[in-house]
Amino acid sequence: MTNKLEGINTLFSLELVISIIRRGRDSIERSGKFVSAGGDVGRSAKETCENIFVELVKNVGGVHIQGGFEKAIDTLDKYDATSMAPRRAVSLVDSNGREENQHTAVEPLAIFAELVNIGDLIQQMIHVFFEEELIIRGYVDRNSFVSPAIKEKRKFEKMLDSYVANGLNKGIDVLMDQIEQIFETDQKPTDYFPNMPIAPGSDKSGTGNSANSDAISNKARNRQSVVFKSAADFDVSPTPAAQKVVGLLKLHTGLLAGSTDRTVIDVFQQEVGVRFFNSLCKHIKHQTISVEGSMRLILDLNSYYTFIQSLKQKPVVPYFAALKEIGQLYLIDGKDAKELGKMLSDMTRFGGIFQPEEVFEFAQRREDWLRVRREVEKVIYGFNAADCTIM
Incomplete structure (x- = not known):
């Protein structure tokens, strides 16, 4: 499972997407030479250019990105935070755009964030390609409701948004599990009850759930020898x-x-x-x-x-x-x-x-x-x- 997590960020290949886009651009340029002929030949050439874009988006989205997201989400869904190291080194960007020092993050959410970033970059590349190769050249009307290219582009964006939402939701689940684990293990009963009676010989570390702490407290009240923690022991x-x-x-x-x-x-x-x-x-x-x-x-x-x-x-x-x-x-x-x-x-x-x-x-x-x-x-x-x- 750990190996799968480490390989998630390779599920999307920017090099592959760039290669597909370059080939698509070359194909549109070749077909676009016939647009100037006008008539049926020109209309057929425009349709060919549009179909090239549709196939490009289907391959990038429906095959490459969709398959990568499905594998990633499946891996995150099976991730067990209790049996694996929950940390991963990440770098954050501050408000001035400077990269801060590396921090450790919950691994599933950090990895999926990388996927979101890559997916967003690919979406921008597709959008720029659409604008430069089809809209600016006049091969597709931006306001058309029946254009196959526009329909496919919207379908791709909707698919990407759906996978991002699903994956981040699972990532938040993992984050909340991590927080609850901190509450369970690091929040001492004496944090909010400094004078809690502690029975001699019991665990004085104070960690554990409230049910256990209540049981210890109740038993302690019924014993003669009770040790009290001083209220002065906690800071502000x-x-x-x-x-x-x-x-x-x-x-x-x-x-x-x-x-x-x-x-x-x-x-x-x-x-x-x-x-x-x-x-x-x-x-x-x-x-x-x-x-x-x-x-x-x-x-x-x-x-x-x-x-x-x-x-x-x-x-x-x-x-x-x-x-x-x-x-x-x-x-x-x-x-x-x-x-x-x-x-x-x-x-x-x-x-x-x-x-x-x-x-x-x-x-x-x-x-x-x-x-x-x-x-x-x-x-x-x-x-x-x-x-x-x-x-």
């Missing part, structure tokens, strides 16, 4: 997991920059943003968050928000602005449960991104939720379950 920077995730996102959202159509880049970055938002919400709902640890969570959410802002994708920004407000739910001290209830009742602060039940789910991840729940529900509903009696 985003957690290592958040820094790693932002670095990964920054690298991969820039893979296509400057090498393909801006519309493709916008769609790709917006899709990454929305799917990362969903993954992040899921991640937060699996954490236990204390008032002391809320500041670290807010720092993480701020770093995610700053990154999303840097993409300049306005449709995605409100999602992460709402998440910043979610972070405030954990900052309120348990003694101010009424204030927490007021915040949960004010849906306007979340910009319509979250439904009330979703915000309530986030609030339940507070470490002291069982202690503050009664007062919070009184503020929200005016009463709670304990106030009800069965008649």
